[in-house]
Amino acid sequence: MIDLGTEMGTFINAERIESNVFVELHPKDIFQCGESSREYVLLHDAMPELLKAIEEEHANKTKAQERRGDNEANKDKREKKST
Numbered sequence: 001m002i003d004l005g006t007e008m009g010t011f012i013n014a015e016r017i018e019s020n021v022f023v024e025l026h027p028k029d030i031f032q033c034g035e036s037s038r039e040y041v042l043l044h045d046a047m048p049e050l051l052k053a054i055e056e057e058h059a060n061k062t063k064a065q066e067r068r069g070d071n072e073a074n075k076d077k078r079e080k081k082s083t
Contacts, residue, residue: 001025008034 003010005019011032017023025031029042 001031006034010034 001010001012001017001023002021003017003019009016009019011017012023012025013030014032025042027042030039031042032039
């Protein structure tokens with residue numbers, strides 16, 4: 001990670017890192033940008049499982065959207081037949 005000279009700084013494990021100097025992140029390191037209340041944790045060991053879960057969630061949402069689309073198309077066809 002590199003802080004590109006930001007005014008508010010970048011913090012790894014609650015310590016401000018030097019600007020324009022590469023700092024290697026390790027699993028479970030916590031980083032924060034500036035005074036943001038958000039903290040981010042590097043979860044390298046969990047990445048394959050996390051990515052798989054995200055992909056499955058996306059696929060399920062896509063399937064649900066397709067089903068809704070099919071249901072809407074079928075509804076439109078039924079309405080046209082009845083008129």
